Amino acid sequence: MRAILLLLLLGGCASGTNWGWYVIDPTTPAGWTNIKFLVGGMGATIQLSLIAAALSITLGLIVALPALSERRALRIVNRVYVEVIRAIPLLPMLFWVFYGLPIIFRQMGLTVPIDPFWGAIITLAVSDSAFTAEIYRAGIQSIARGQTEAAKTIGLSYAQTMRYVVLPQAVRRILPPLANQFIYIVKMSAFASVIGMQELTRRANELVVTEYRPLEIYTLLILEYLVLVLIISAAVRWLERRMGADER
Amino acid sequence: MTEPMIEMRGVNKWFGDFHVLRDIDLTVAEGEKVVICGPSGSGKSTVVRLISRLEVHETGTIRVSGGDPSQASGRDVGMVFQQFNLFPHLTVLQNLTLGPRKALKLSRAEAEDRARRFLARVKIPEQEGKRPGQLSGGQQQRVAIARALCMEPKVMLFDEPTSALDPEMIAEVLDVMVELAEGGMTMVVVTHEMGFARKVADRMVFMDQGEIVETGPPAAFFERPKSERCRTFLGQILSH
Numbered sequence: 189m190r191a192i193l194l195l196l197l198l199g200g201c202a203s204g205t206n207w208g209w210y211v212i213d214p215t216t217p218a219g220w221t222n223i224k225f226l227v228g229g230m231g232a233t234i235q236l237s238l239i240a241a242a243l244s245i246t247l248g249l250i251v252a253l254p255a256l257s258e259r260r261a262l263r264i265v266n267r268v269y270v271e272v273i274r275a276i277p278l279l280p281m282l283f284w285v286f287y288g289l290p291i292i293f294r295q296m297g298l299t300v301p302i303d304p305f306w307g308a309i310i311t312l313a314v315s316d317s318a319f320t321a322e323i324y325r326a327g328i329q330s331i332a333r334g335q336t337e338a339a340k341t342i343g344l345s346y347a348q349t350m351r352y353v354v355l356p357q358a359v360r361r362i363l364p365p366l367a368n369q370f371i372y373i374v375k376m377s378a379f380a381s382v383i384g385m386q387e388l389t390r391r392a393n394e395l396v397v398t399e400y401r402p403l404e405i406y407t408l409l410i411l412e413y414l415v416l417v418l419i420i421s422a423a424v425r426w427l428e429r430r431m432g433a434d435e436r
Numbered sequence: 437m438t439e440p441m442i443e444m445r446g447v448n449k450w451f452g453d454f455h456v457l458r459d460i461d462l463t464v465a466e467g468e469k470v471v472i473c474g475p476s477g478s479g480k481s482t483v484v485r486l487i488s489r490l491e492v493h494e495t496g497t498i499r500v501s502g503g504d505p506s507q508a509s510g511r512d513v514g515m516v517f518q519q520f521n522l523f524p525h526l527t528v529l530q531n532l533t534l535g536p537r538k539a540l541k542l543s544r545a546e547a548e549d550r551a552r553r554f555l556a557r558v559k560i561p562e563q564e565g566k567r568p569g570q571l572s573g574g575q576q577q578r579v580a581i582a583r584a585l586c587m588e589p590k591v592m593l594f595d596e597p598t599s600a601l602d603p604e605m606i607a608e609v610l611d612v613m614v615e616l617a618e619g620g621m622t623m624v625v626v627t628h629e630m631g632f633a634r635k636v637a638d639r640m641v642f643m644d645q646g647e648i649v650e651t652g653p654p655a656a657f658f659e660r661p662k663s664e665r666c667r668t669f670l671g672q673i674l675s676h
Binding site: 332334335337338339340341342343344345348352353356357 | 488489490513514515517519521522523524525534535538539540580583584586587
C-alpha cells in the first residue's frame with residue numbers, strides 16, 4: 189500500500205503536468221540562479237536562530253533562578269513572566285515588537301531603530317525564554333536537595349553552589365530539551381519573513397511571486413529546513429554521547 | 437569551666453503546624469561525644485540539622501563555639517549525611533578540595549595536600565581519581581567524612597551515617613568514627629548503632645516526640661534507663 193503511494197508520488201513528481209521542476213533545475217542557468225537565491229537565505233536563518241537561541245538560554249536562566257528562591261515574591265515574578273510570555277503567540281508578539289516597540293521608544297525620547305533582523309531576534313528570544321526557563325527550573329529542581337545541603341555544610345555560597353554543584357549536574361538533564369527548543373527556534377524563525385527579513389521563507393515567497401511555482405519552491409523550502417534540523421539533531425546526539433561518556 | 441562547644445537553649449521548631457522540637461536544652465562540651473537516639477520522627481535529625489544551620493528554629497538560641505547565634509557561618513560544623521550526598525560529577529579529590537578552595541580560598545596545592553591527608557585518615561588514599569559512583573557505600577561515606585574534615589571543623593555532626601549502608605560496610609565507617617573520637621573531636625551522632633554508642637559516647641540522649649526524654653552516661657543509660665519510653669525503645673532495638 190505504502191509502496192503504491194510512493195510510486196504515485198514519484199511518478200507525479202517526475203512526469204505529471206502539475207510539476208515544473210525546471211524552476212529549480214540546477215542544470216539550467218535560470219534554475220541555478222533560483223536555487224542560489226533560495227539557499228542564500230540559509231545564512232540569515234542560521235544567524236537569527238543562533239543569536240536568538242543564545243539570548244534565550246541566557247535570559248531563560250535569569251528567569252528560572254527566582255523560581256528556585258525561598259522568597260514567595262521572587263517565585264511570583266517568575267510565574268508571571270512564564271505564564272504571560274508563554275501565552276502570547278509568536279506572530280502577534282513579532283508585530284508588537286517590530287511595529288509597536290519603536291513607538292514606545294519614540295515616546296520615551298529614544299531613537300532605537302528596530303530592523304527586521306533584531307526585531308525577529310528579540311521576539312524569538314523572549315518568546316522562547318519562557319520555555320527555556322521552565323527547562324532550567326525542572327533540571328535544577330531534579331538535582332536532589334542533599335546536594336545543595338552538602339554544599340552549604342562545606343561553606344559554599346549560593347552562587348558557588350549553583351556554579352560548582354548544581355548546574356554541572358543539571359546541564360546533562362537540561363541539554364536534550366534545550367536542543368529541542370533550538371530546533372523549535374529554527375522553525376519559528378520563518379515568521380521573520382512577514383516583517384521582511386530575507387531568510388529562507390521570505391526568499392521562497394518572493395520567488396513564488398515571480399515564478400508562480402509554489403509547489404516546487406515550497407517543497408525545496410521544506411527540504412532546506414529538514415536538512416538544517418537533521419544536522420542539529422545529529423550534533424546534539426553527538427554532544428549527549430560525549431557528556432554521557434564523561435559522567436561514567 | 438570553659439565555654440561549651442554547642443549550646444541549645446529552649447529551642448522550639450515547627451514544620452507548619454507540626455511541633456517537631458519542644459524546648460530543647462542541650463549543651464555539648466569541647467571534645468565531648470554525644471549520641472542521640474530515639475524512634476523515627478522523634479526530632480533527632482532535626483537537632484543536628486539545626487546545629488549545622490540547614491534548618492532554622494523558631495524560638496530559643498543555638499550557639500556553636502561561642503559564636504553569635506544569629507550569624508550563619510556554618511564553617512565550624514562538619515556534617516555527615518545518611519545518604520552521603522557526595523557530588524557525583526566530581527572525583528573524590530575534587531569533592532574534598534571544593535570547600536577548601538572556594539570557601540576557605542586555599543590554593544589548589546594546599547587544598548590537595550589537605551585532602552590527601554584526610555583521605556589517608558579514612559583509609560582510602562588510592563581512590564582519589566575515582567567518581568563517587570565507582571565506590572562502595574562504605575567508601576562513599578568515608579569520603580563524605582573526609583570531605584567534612586577538610587574544612588577543619590570544631591564539631592562533627594553525623595545524621596544516621598550508617599543507616600543507608602549494607603551490613604558489611606557499617607564496621608569500616610564506624611571504625612573511622614571511633615578513631616576520630618579518639619583524636620578528640622567534638623561529635624554529635626544520631627545513630628542506632630548501640631555498640632558504637634557504648635564504646636564512644638560520653639553521654640547518651642534519648643528523644644521521643646520532639647523532646648529530650650532522658651540523658652546520661654552510656655553505662656547507666658543502657659543498664660538502668662529511667663523512663664518507660666526509653667526502656668521500651670531500647671528493648672525494641674536491642675532485642676535482636
